[in-house]
Amino acid sequence: MRIAVVATCLGDALFPRAPIATVELLERLGHEVVFPADQTCCGQMHVNTGYLDAALPIVRHHVEVFGRALDRGADAVVAPSGSCVGCVRHQHAMVARRAGDEGLARAAEHGAERTYELSELLVDVLGVTDVGAYYPHRVTYHPTCHSLRMLRVGDTPLQLLRAVRGLELVELPDADVCCGFGGTFAVKNAETSTAMLADKMASVLSSKAEVCTAGDSSCLMHIGGGLSRLRSGVRTVHLAEILASTDRGNASADLVFDTAEVGP
Amino acid sequence: MSVHPGRAAQRSRTVELGMPTVASDPHRHLRGTESFPAAAHKALADTQLRRNLGHATRTIRAKRAGVVSEVDDWEELRRAGEAIKADTMARLPELLVELESQVTARGGVVHWARDAEEANRIVVDLVRGTGADEVVKVKSMATQETGLNEALEGAGIAALETDLAELIVQLSHDRPSHFLVPAIHRNRAEIREIFLREMPDVDPSLTDEPRRLAMAARAHLRRKFLAAKVGISGVNFAVADTGTISVVESEGNGRMCLTLPETLITVMGVEKLVPTWADLEVFLQLLPRSSTGERMNPYTSTWTGVTPGDGPQAFHLVLLDNGRSNVLADRDGRQALHCIRCSACLNVCPVYERTGGHAYGSIYPGPIGAVLSPQLTGIDGPDDVNASLPYASSLCGACFDACPVRIDIPNLLVQQRAAAVDAHTRPTGQDVAMQAAAIAMTTPGRFKLAERALGVGRVLAGRKGRITSLPWPASGWTNARDLPAPPAETFRQWWARTHGGD
Amino acid sequence: MDVAREEVLARLRSARDAGAPPTPVVVPRKYRPAGRYAPGSAQAVARLDETLTDYRATVTRVGSEADVAAAVAAFLGSASGIVVPPGLPAEWLAGFVGEVHRDTPPLTVDALDHLDAVVTGAAVAIADTGTFVLDSGSPDQGRRVITLVPDHHVCVIRAADVVCSVPEAIARLDPTRPLTFVSGPSATSDIELDRVEGVHGPRRLDVVLVGALTRS
Numbered sequence: 001m002r003i004a005v006v007a008t009c010l011g012d013a014l015f016p017r018a019p020i021a022t023v024e025l026l027e028r029l030g031h032e033v034v035f036p037a038d039q040t041c042c043g044q045m046h047v048n049t050g051y052l053d054a055a056l057p058i059v060r061h062h063v064e065v066f067g068r069a070l071d072r073g074a075d076a077v078v079a080p081s082g083s084c085v086g087c088v089r090h091q092h093a094m095v096a097r098r099a100g101d102e103g104l105a106r107a108a109e110h111g112a113e114r115t116y117e118l119s120e121l122l123v124d125v126l127g128v129t130d131v132g133a134y135y136p137h138r139v140t141y142h143p144t145c146h147s148l149r150m151l152r153v154g155d156t157p158l159q160l161l162r163a164v165r166g167l168e169l170v171e172l173p174d175a176d177v178c179c180g181f182g183g184t185f186a187v188k189n190a191e192t193s194t195a196m197l198a199d200k201m202a203s204v205l206s207s208k209a210e211v212c213t214a215g216d217s218s219c220l221m222h223i224g225g226g227l228s229r230l231r232s233g234v235r236t237v238h239l240a241e242i243l244a245s246t247d248r249g250n251a252s253a254d255l256v257f258d259t260a261e262v263g264p
Numbered sequence: 265m266s267v268h269p270g271r272a273a274q275r276s277r278t279v280e281l282g283m284p285t286v287a288s289d290p291h292r293h294l295r296g297t298e299s300f301p302a303a304a305h306k307a308l309a310d311t312q313l314r315r316n317l318g319h320a321t322r323t324i325r326a327k328r329a330g331v332v333s334e335v336d337d338w339e340e341l342r343r344a345g346e347a348i349k350a351d352t353m354a355r356l357p358e359l360l361v362e363l364e365s366q367v368t369a370r371g372g373v374v375h376w377a378r379d380a381e382e383a384n385r386i387v388v389d390l391v392r393g394t395g396a397d398e399v400v401k402v403k404s405m406a407t408q409e410t411g412l413n414e415a416l417e418g419a420g421i422a423a424l425e426t427d428l429a430e431l432i433v434q435l436s437h438d439r440p441s442h443f444l445v446p447a448i449h450r451n452r453a454e455i456r457e458i459f460l461r462e463m464p465d466v467d468p469s470l471t472d473e474p475r476r477l478a479m480a481a482r483a484h485l486r487r488k489f490l491a492a493k494v495g496i497s498g499v500n501f502a503v504a505d506t507g508t509i510s511v512v513e514s515e516g517n518g519r520m521c522l523t524l525p526e527t528l529i530t531v532m533g534v535e536k537l538v539p540t541w542a543d544l545e546v547f548l549q550l551l552p553r554s555s556t557g558e559r560m561n562p563y564t565s566t567w568t569g570v571t572p573g574d575g576p577q578a579f580h581l582v583l584l585d586n587g588r589s590n591v592l593a594d595r596d597g598r599q600a601l602h603c604i605r606c607s608a609c610l611n612v613c614p615v616y617e618r619t620g621g622h623a624y625g626s627i628y629p630g631p632i633g634a635v636l637s638p639q640l641t642g643i644d645g646p647d648d649v650n651a652s653l654p655y656a657s658s659l660c661g662a663c664f665d666a667c668p669v670r671i672d673i674p675n676l677l678v679q680q681r682a683a684a685v686d687a688h689t690r691p692t693g694q695d696v697a698m699q700a701a702a703i704a705m706t707t708p709g710r711f712k713l714a715e716r717a718l719g720v721g722r723v724l725a726g727r728k729g730r731i732t733s734l735p736w737p738a739s740g741w742t743n744a745r746d747l748p749a750p751p752a753e754t755f756r757q758w759w760a761r762t763h764g765g766d
Numbered sequence: 767m768d769v770a771r772e773e774v775l776a777r778l779r780s781a782r783d784a785g786a787p788p789t790p791v792v793v794p795r796k797y798r799p800a801g802r803y804a805p806g807s808a809q810a811v812a813r814l815d816e817t818l819t820d821y822r823a824t825v826t827r828v829g830s831e832a833d834v835a836a837a838v839a840a841f842l843g844s845a846s847g848i849v850v851p852p853g854l855p856a857e858w859l860a861g862f863v864g865e866v867h868r869d870t871p872p873l874t875v876d877a878l879d880h881l882d883a884v885v886t887g888a889a890v891a892i893a894d895t896g897t898f899v900l901d902s903g904s905p906d907q908g909r910r911v912i913t914l915v916p917d918h919h920v921c922v923i924r925a926a927d928v929v930c931s932v933p934e935a936i937a938r939l940d941p942t943r944p945l946t947f948v949s950g951p952s953a954t955s956d957i958e959l960d961r962v963e964g965v966h967g968p969r970r971l972d973v974v975l976v977g978a979l980t981r982s
Contacts, residue, residue: 050681182658225745516967
């Protein structure tokens with residue numbers, strides 16, 4: 001299958017390991033991955049902050065870039081982010097219709113039909129749960145709100161994690177409660193966000209996991225940033241990175257990254 | 265970016281006949297005095313409040329989950345509830361006229377109120393007409409919204425709240441913080457203190473056992489009920505095709521107010537309507553399980569007009585607009601009028617659980633309140649406290665899953681955020697940043713440049729690899745969380761290096 | 767002309783029609799119209815027994831009308847004075863030795879406040895929710911106030927009047943009469959959202975279920 005990857009703006013600039021792992025995983029599974037280089041951002045931050053007019057050109061740009069990728073033979077679009085896919089699937093057409101652009105709304109819906117979050121693509125479209133990964137760590141999974149309630153990915157990430165060799169999956173108490181990120185919410189209502197984060201971190205720590213994983217770098221940035229501040233010794237790792245890891249080592253280990261211990 | 269200066273403000277000043285207007289709020293029950301983050305700051309520091317709310321919401325969430333899981337057609341009921349309310353809104357004026365004619369035909373008197381003041385004036389005049397100087401009230405959001413108690417007090421009429429939680433709020437000169445349990449922010453020990461302090465004839469050996477506290481309320485109110493001449497209530501559901509009104513309650517205080525007085529005055533928001541009697545078969549399943557987490561609440565009363573020989577022989581129904589027509593005018597936003605005030609969205613909301621209801625400044629708190637309050641009273645510029653309410657959510661979506669009538673609250677919050685942005689009468693710092701980001705995000709060349717600028721972050725992070733302090737507004741982040749140093753290589757640089765191109 | 771009425775209606779019309787003409791809404795009624803068990807069936811009555819008990823009503827099952835009097839008398843115990851609606855079957859009270867006040871002519875609230883209990887029938891009961899409905903127009907149920915002021919309510923429910931689901935009950939009721947849906951004794955969840963029984967309504971609720979003792 002030929003798959004166009006959405007690196008996501010956050011993944012591209014701040015957390016490249018997640019989209020890199022996505023590419024390596026899909027290539028390992030025998031698929032061709034393309035990266036439409038004109039891509040920027042899905043517009044989620046603008047939409048969720050209420051800048052629906054300003055979001056319109058961003059949405060149009062995303063729809064055009066990935067519409068072209070699909071026209072040029074891509075079978076599917078994938079993003080290692082539940083919230084970006086949630087925005088594409090549930091908000092792009094709304095933004096277009098609000099601006100009276102029915103053509104863009106239809107094009108957005110057309111693209112959204114073939115846009116998947118990583119675990120959806122793997123399990124629901126490609127039909128794999130065992131991706132041949134090896135990750136010998138004690139891991140707990142935080143189902144991000146948009147994966148859980150916007151995309152309804154259900155337990156597909158857990159199916160994938162259960163098939164990872166060496167991985168000990170431990171349950172996260174109150175898993176379905178929001179971590180408190182919420183995009184600009186984390187800054188606009190920083191104290192409430194922090195209070196929610198405190199409870200999420202307490203749950204992560206009580207699980208005794210070494211690693212907290214999720215399908216969204218933004219939530220992991222939040223949880224990981226808090227765990228780092230506490231010097232808790234628990235790290236956050238994107239689901240894609242775990243699935244890309246093999247017994248030949250971390251797939252992205254040959255990359256030049258900071259050698260210092262980085263929170264997320 | 266198109267900024268529409270004061271669109272909401274313009275709307276609020278339009279008072280032409282037939283034009284929707286925003287709510288009047290004579291006693292400031294719909295609009296707070298400080299922004300949500302400022303109010304939340306105090307609530308978050310109140311450890312007793314946090315504990316009380318955490319305990320109460322955990323309890324109710326577990327109860328709700330239990331009774332909802334018993335109903336195998338719950339999703340079908342939700343879809344029916346959603347559609348019945350959508351149908352109601354699509355026919356609201358016609359259905360109200362039908363309700364009016366049915367109530368009138370059965371001996372009731374229907375009054376119409378454009379806003380809060382008008383509703384209060386109608387009720388005060390009706391009470392005065394009976395000669396009573398005291399009324400018993402069963403909990404009603406509509407009369408809280410209009411500030412009826414203050415209006416009655418101003419006319420020399422004592423309004424006695426009879427719902428236990430409402431009584432606690434009234435006795436402690438407090439404000440309600442929840443639809444269903446206005447004193448949810450109080451625990452049993454605090455309630456005992458309030459009763460000992462404020463109930464004139466309370467037994468001084470009163471303990472904090474909930475049963476004993478309930479008994480104290482019974483003793484306090486019983487004489488008042490038996491002697492009451494006028495009762496005032498709200499409405500849970502009004503049935504257009506029969507003129508039937510229903511009130512859903514637990515304690516029996518509602519039955520007392522609806523049955524014993526000679527005169528009953530009922531105030532309802534115009535949206536509390538359902539088209540037919542049979543529609544109650546849906547809502548009497550959805551409401552109790554969603555609100556108190558019970559299969560059925562202890563008492564639901566229904567009545568139609570006046571019944572000779574049984575109950576009040578004078579019945580007045582006050583139909584209240586107070587900004588609802590303004591909400592109805594927004595085709596997406598009108599969904600908020602479907603709300604049946606069950607409070608399930610409050611109980612599952614992680615923000616509400618931590619800040620409590622007072623932080624919202626309105627008698628309509630929580631996720632639906634963060635939508636409804638600004639919808640009803642409008643957003644008047646970027647500094648209006650109402651502008652902060654739609655942002656009081658992480659958009660986690662738990663509210664939609666819990667809503668018995670499937671109101672898409674996260675989407676309505678986004679729509680109200682857009683209304684808040686539209687109400688910017690001058691460009692804010694956020695506007696400028698968002699506009700700049702939007703330009704970068706539609707120009708791939710500039711986007712790459714912006715990414716490279718992130719290299720600055722690596723300098724900030726230094727050798728420790730994490731950023732621990734940033735200036736405002738990013739300090740909101742770094743006060744509690746680190747930020748990782750930006751990577752040495754962006755994804756697109758990696759792609760170019762490993763896959764070629766670009 | 768009522769100015770407020772005309773203005774509210776005009777506003778609502780213009781708001782409703784804003785943007786686009788209203789589209790008719792079709793309500794999907796795919797929920798269960800009927801319950802799991804047939805009305806009056808032994809299973810429905812057994813479920814009602816469970817749900818009533820779960821919400822702190824005390825239930826006695828009897829096989830036939832002839833056994834009602836003993837069950838009612840047992841519930842009333844040493845009560846000295848009770849009120850009953852005008853048309854309550856006299857046979858139901860045959861075992862009660864105290865004073866019976868028929869609510870005809872209507873008793874005053876004060877008089878009711880001095881009585882120990884009330885005995886009524888019910889229009890319909892809902893097994894799924896542990897609810898019975900009092901229809902004030904029925905001679906064996908009476909005015910709303912008689913089941914409200916006394917602190918103890920004994921309700922006699924015939925198996926034939928037991929349905930499983932809320933929709934089945936709604937269909938049997940006459941909305942033009944004052945109705946009271948009762949599910950357990952008076953209660954409140956206002957203190958820490960936990961249910962405690964006994965506030966303003968009758969604090970004691972006893973139910974006699976008549977018939978359908980064996981599985982049909």
